[in-house]
Amino acid sequence: MxxxxxxxxxxxxxxxxxxxxxxxxxxxxxxxxxxxxxxxxxxxxxxxxxxxxxxxxxxxxxxxxxxxxxxxxxxxxxxxxxxxxxxxxxxxxxxxxxxxxxxxLLLVPDNLTATWIDEQSVCINFYLPSGCYATTVLRELIQ
Structure with a gap:
């Protein structure tokens, strides 16, 4: 909710x-x-x-x-x-x-990896528990 x-x-x-x-x-x-x-x-x-x-x-x-x-x-x-x-x-x-x-209080993703594909693209992988949103993690990584 x-x-x-x-x-x-x-x-x-x-x-x-x-x-x-x-x-x-x-x-x-x-x-x-x-x-x-x-x-x-x-x-x-x-x-x-x-x-x-x-x-x-x-x-x-x-x-x-x-x-x-x-x-x-x-x-x-x-x-x-x-x-x-x-x-x-x-x-x-x-x-x-x-x-x-x-x-x-804090979301800490498990198994976080980042691999550059080329100069402008990166592949990010991680695991989150149920009820957590990947967009939240990505927002913090981008900032």
């Missing part, structure tokens, strides 16, 4: 603008890479940071739905403030039976 992704993108854009796209906040929800289960980060100690750096887990942003944000502490306050002006949209999504979910 596009409106749901709009709210997700607002949080992602804010974190990028605030240089918080790789830096966890207390209470951030992290997700196991390759799986959709997530949990609030209990601390920002070296062991938690190592799990993020090794890509065992990744930071997430909310896909809005019914119920409370599962993030906690600083992260919940941050996400709530970013989305404050979208209360009507949040209510509409919740009333349509959607539930709170999370998706990775």
């Amino acid at each position: 596009r409106r749901r992704s709009y709210l997700f993108n607002q949080v992602v854009s804010a974190r990028i603008a605030d240089s918080l796209y790789e830096q966890p906040m207390l209470g951030d929800c992290v997700q196991f890479v390759g799986n959709r289960s997530f949990f609030p980060l209990p601390d920002v100690e070296p062991s938690s940071l190592q799990r993020l750096q090794s890509r065992e887990v990744c930071l997430t942003a909310p896909l809005w739905g019914a119920g409370e944000l599962p993030s906690e502490s600083q992260a919940k306050i941050y996400e709530s403030e970013v989305l404050e002006e979208y209360k009507v949209l949040q209510a509409g999504l919740a009333n349509n039976g959607l539930r709170q979910e999370r998706r990775p």
Whole structure:
């Protein structure tokens, strides 16, 4: 649903603008890479940071739905403030039976390769998990 992704993108854009796209906040929800289960980060100690750096887990942003944000502490306050002006949209999504979910904050394609075909053409190959858009990756590569 596009409106749901709009709210997700607002949080992602804010974190990028605030240089918080790789830096966890207390209470951030992290997700196991390759799986959709997530949990609030209990601390920002070296062991938690190592799990993020090794890509065992990744930071997430909310896909809005019914119920409370599962993030906690600083992260919940941050996400709530970013989305404050979208209360009507949040209510509409919740009333349509959607539930709170999370998706990775950053999209990191697997097996990314680029091969120049000639001076003006390049062949780019990569793998993305279900629900991700190749156009998003290509836009970032071109910029």
